[in-house]
Amino acid sequence: MSVPKQNHYRVLLLLARASLWWERAWPRIWPVVALLVVFVGVALLDVLPMLPVWLHIVVLLVFASAMIWTVYLARGTAQPIAKALARRRIERDSGVKHRPLTALEDELAAGRGDTGSESLWRLHQQRMAASATDLRLGWPKADMPARDPRGLRFFVPLLLIVGVAAGWNQTGARLLRAVVPDFGATPNALVEVDLWITPPAYTGKAPIFVRWSRDQSETKSAKKEIVQEPAPIDVPTMSTVLAHARGMMSAPVLAIGDERFVFTAVGGANKGNGHKAEATIIDGDRIAVRIGGGTVSSWPLRVLPDQSPHADFKAPPTASADSHLELEYRAADDYGVSSVTAVIWRVDGEKTREGFKEERLTFPLTRQNAPTVTGGASEDLTAHEWAGMPVHIKLEAADAAGQIGASPTREFVLPERRFSHPVAKAIVAQRKRLADAPPMLRAPIANALADIADNPGNYANDNIVSLALSVARARLIRDMRPEAIATIREILWDTALRIEDGDMPIVERRMHKARQDLWDALRDGTDIEEIERLMDELREALDDYLTALAAEMARKGLDELPSLTHDNVMRGDDLKKMIEMARRMARSGARDGARQLLSDLQRILDNMRAGLGQNRSAEDLIAAYRLMNELKDIGDKQQSLLDQSFELLRDLESRQARGTYNETPSTPPTGAAKQEALRRQLGDLMVDFDRILGGIPGGLGQAERMMEDARRALTRNAISDAVPLQSKAVELLRQSSKDATAQLARQIGGSPGLFSGDSDEYGEGLGSDPFGRFGGGAHQGLGLSDVDIPEQQELRRVEEIERELRRRAGETKRPRGERSYIERLLRRF
Numbered sequence: 162m163s164v165p166k167q168n169h170y171r172v173l174l175l176l177a178r179a180s181l182w183w184e185r186a187w188p189r190i191w192p193v194v195a196l197l198v199v200f201v202g203v204a205l206l207d208v209l210p211m212l213p214v215w216l217h218i219v220v221l222l223v224f225a226s227a228m229i230w231t232v233y234l235a236r237g238t239a240q241p242i243a244k245a246l247a248r249r250r251i252e253r254d255s256g257v258k259h260r261p262l263t264a265l266e267d268e269l270a271a272g273r274g275d276t277g278s279e280s281l282w283r284l285h286q287q288r289m290a291a292s293a294t295d296l297r298l299g300w301p302k303a304d305m306p307a308r309d310p311r312g313l314r315f316f317v318p319l320l321l322i323v324g325v326a327a328g329w330n331q332t333g334a335r336l337l338r339a340v341v342p343d344f345g346a347t348p349n350a351l352v353e354v355d356l357w358i359t360p361p362a363y364t365g366k367a368p369i370f371v372r373w374s375r376d377q378s379e380t381k382s383a384k385k386e387i388v389q390e391p392a393p394i395d396v397p398t399m400s401t402v403l404a405h406a407r408g409m410m411s412a413p414v415l416a417i418g419d420e421r422f423v424f425t426a427v428g429g430a431n432k433g434n435g436h437k438a439e440a441t442i443i444d445g446d447r448i449a450v451r452i453g454g455g456t457v458s459s460w461p462l463r464v465l466p467d468q469s470p471h472a473d474f475k476a477p478p479t480a481s482a483d484s485h486l487e488l489e490y491r492a493a494d495d496y497g498v499s500s501v502t503a504v505i506w507r508v509d510g511e512k513t514r515e516g517f518k519e520e521r522l523t524f525p526l527t528r529q530n531a532p533t534v535t536g537g538a539s540e541d542l543t544a545h546e547w548a549g550m551p552v553h554i555k556l557e558a559a560d561a562a563g564q565i566g567a568s569p570t571r572e573f574v575l576p577e578r579r580f581s582h583p584v585a586k587a588i589v590a591q592r593k594r595l596a597d598a599p600p601m602l603r604a605p606i607a608n609a610l611a612d613i614a615d616n617p618g619n620y621a622n623d624n625i626v627s628l629a630l631s632v633a634r635a636r637l638i639r640d641m642r643p644e645a646i647a648t649i650r651e652i653l654w655d656t657a658l659r660i661e662d663g664d665m666p667i668v669e670r671r672m673h674k675a676r677q678d679l680w681d682a683l684r685d686g687t688d689i690e691e692i693e694r695l696m697d698e699l700r701e702a703l704d705d706y707l708t709a710l711a712a713e714m715a716r717k718g719l720d721e722l723p724s725l726t727h728d729n730v731m732r733g734d735d736l737k738k739m740i741e742m743a744r745r746m747a748r749s750g751a752r753d754g755a756r757q758l759l760s761d762l763q764r765i766l767d768n769m770r771a772g773l774g775q776n777r778s779a780e781d782l783i784a785a786y787r788l789m790n791e792l793k794d795i796g797d798k799q800q801s802l803l804d805q806s807f808e809l810l811r812d813l814e815s816r817q818a819r820g821t822y823n824e825t826p827s828t829p830p831t832g833a834a835k836q837e838a839l840r841r842q843l844g845d846l847m848v849d850f851d852r853i854l855g856g857i858p859g860g861l862g863q864a865e866r867m868m869e870d871a872r873r874a875l876t877r878n879a880i881s882d883a884v885p886l887q888s889k890a891v892e893l894l895r896q897s898s899k900d901a902t903a904q905l906a907r908q909i910g911g912s913p914g915l916f917s918g919d920s921d922e923y924g925e926g927l928g929s930d931p932f933g934r935f936g937g938g939a940h941q942g943l944g945l946s947d948v949d950i951p952e953q954q955e956l957r958r959v960e961e962i963e964r965e966l967r968r969r970a971g972e973t974k975r976p977r978g979e980r981s982y983i984e985r986l987l988r989r990f
Contacts, residue, residue, distance in 0.1 A: 180300075199320060202323065205327060207328060209338070210339070211414055211421070351375075356372075356403075356448070357405075358401070359400060363499070364497075365497065369394060394461070396462065396464060398443060398465065401440070404450065405427075409457075412426065412452075417462070420443075445462055446463070468495045472492040473490070481539060484543050485541050485543075487538075488503055488554075490536060490568075492535075492556070493532060496561070499529060502522065505522070505552050505553070506520070507547055507552055507553075508551040520542075529684065530560075543576060580661050584613060594606055610633055614627055623660070630656065663709075665710070665712075668709040671702050672699075683747060736766075743758040784849070788853065792901060795839060795843050798839050799839060806884050806887055809832070836871055843861065843865050847865070867890035
């Protein structure tokens with residue numbers, strides 16, 4: 162027989178036999194392979210160890226039985242494939258007719274020896290060989306779609322891929338745990354379970370550590386043993402738990418309520434069979450560690466929900482003397498308030514799909530995440546388009562978890578600034594018309610602005626005002642965009658302020674922005690280099706503000722005010738010292754105290770501005786200054802009289818001790834007359850206080866009575882009786898001085914003399930006087946009693962430590978680990 166390309170044919174014949182064997186065997190082998198792959202995938206997912214031991218055994222038996230059955234069904238697949246079938250497969254795949262390969266293998270059945278028959282047979286084979294020159298073989302076809310029309314076979318490799326992805330680093334251990342059920346811990350082994358529960362950081366709660374251990378040699382049924390019920394563990398919701406189990410051959414399960422978390426191996430079997438699990442506690446009344454069908458350890462759990470914060474108005478919204486919106490708030494949360502915000506919207510505001518258009522004011526908190534916060538804020542909304550309109554106001558308090566609690570809504574008329582200059586009034590009137598002005602009103606408003614600009618004599622020929630009015634008029638006519646109205650309103654507002662107050666509003670806004678930027682940076686933990694830069698900006702803004710303040714006082718005729726000698730008065734240098742104190746606090750890490758100083762600085766500046774905004778006459782301020790100076794003078798004189806009486810008393814006791822004292826002098830000492838004159842001076846001053854304040858501070862009346870009693874004692878030469886009375890009078894005068902200072906400051910709204918706004922709001926702790934200056938007259942800073950403002954000695958000690966750390970960090974001979982630790986310490990500075 163002659164077959165073309167014999168080698169090629171032999172290869173095709175071998176492949177045809179293999180293809181036919183695959184098509185016959187694969188449908189029978191496929192169940193065996195699929196079952197094996199499913200088992201491996203399930204094992205790598207580490208599901209079987211989570212089952213009770215008996216169920217684990219049942220699953221293994223089911224897998225084994227199914228494996229035996231599928232292997233039995235796959236018998237007979239090893240039988241060889243007949244050559245004729247392979248040859249026929251090649252002919253069919255090659256598309257040749259008349260089965261040429263079969264004909265080439267055939268022999269002449271009849272006519273052997275006959276020349277004609279043999280010639281004809283050879284011609285037939287030559288023709289068959291010619292038709293078999295292009296032989297090929299197709300791919301094997303197992304016809305699986307017909308056997309599995311739903312395509313379930315594709316889930317088998319998918320399960321294997323998921324299993325490998327889940328347990329690729331513990332393949333051997335997981336396969337072993339799947340094949341060998343856990344029938345208990347190693348005999349005589351110590352089983353330990355540690356729980357480390359960490360509450361969320363914003364709660365301020367300390368982590369909770371719980372340990373449970375048991376020696377397996379003490380009982381053969383340790384896993385079935387019921388442990389003594391411990392006290393419930395109180396944990397805030399969203400706490401994280403890290404569980405570590407030792408002494409168990411297989412991975413246990415951490416159960417929290419209805420949730421289950423599988424432990425993962427730590428270090429392998431050679432390192433104590435350690436397993437760990439991490440989870441978040443959301444709900445549940447019990448936390449337990451389980452293995453197989455039993456419980457290893459269990460604790461009752463009490464999950465504390467995170468309540469929503471509460472916010473409310475401490476007092477109804479009011480308008481300050483300078484038309485600022487004054488809001489006092491209080492807010493509380495079970496763990497801490499992170500922010501307090503005032504939400505304002507118009508009573509008759511138009512509601513859109515997103516809700517009412519609103520204005521949100523976030524208040525600075527002196528302490529972040531404090532359970533209870535109280536405070537107040539003064540917001541200048543006089544430039545707002547809603548100024549003078551009724552609005553709704555509510556407070557919103559938020560906690561670190563993002564929960565928000567709202568106060569009841571209050572209705573209030575937003576404060577509106579009252580201008581006294583006629584031109585400023587006219588400009589503001591046109592600005593109001595722009596709030597909801599339709600396009601057709603732009604031309605009349607532009608003409609009105611042109612009329613104002615055409616009379617520069619009415620605004621002192623100020624070129625800046627003239628230019629601003631021209632710009633606003635041009636934009637009204639040429640810029641028809643709706644958003645241009647806001648820019649024009651801002652120009653008109655600044656122009657009216659310049660006419661009314663000069664340059665003061667510009668530097669005031671710069672001052673406020675510099676303080677707010679620094680306050681935000683201290684709150685957000687900005688690096689110290691940026692803090693230093695913002696401190697410098699605030700210092701420059703304060704210098705400009707004080708310069709503008711002096712110019713404004715001169716413009717209002719207040720530059721001739723007498724100098725106050727009262728101790729309870731702050732001056733420009735004190736404000737600058739506050740900034741430097743805040744700088745030192747930021748360097749030392751006391752950022753809460755630095756923020757409080759900045760809040761106090763803003764409060765003092767607001768009081769100063771309010772005093773200027775009231776347009777008080779110079780006579781009123783001079784009278785107030787005179788009262789404070791006279792009260793200070795009376796106090797000094799009373800202290801001098803006390804010193805004289807004490808010297809007389811001491812001299813008297815000394816002479817009595819020496820036996821040289823004979824009799825009481827017949828004439829009263831001169832101290833009685835001086836005491837009477839000082840009492841009369843205080844009486845006249847009390848009359849002035851009553852006229853200006855509308856009442857007399859209670860301490861002054863008591864001081865006047867003590868002075869009268871002291872005069873009587875001095876008149877009868879009872880010096881020992883006069884000294885305590887004079888001491889009490891000095892004490893009452895000092896306290897009355899503090900009270901009168903605060904009362905005067907409230908009465909006149911905070912004058913340019915820098916009266917403190919309210920002495921009661923500054924704590925007398927930390928060794929300071931009520932106005933924030935510590936003993937010895939060195940200014941330490943202002944602060945509320947719940948803010949820890951460090952002493953000078955503490956700050957100096959921190960600075961010394963910082964310098965020493967920097968010196969050591971520069972010593973290259975020190976060990977690398979020590980220098981790395983020092984660098985980490987210095988990062989906060």
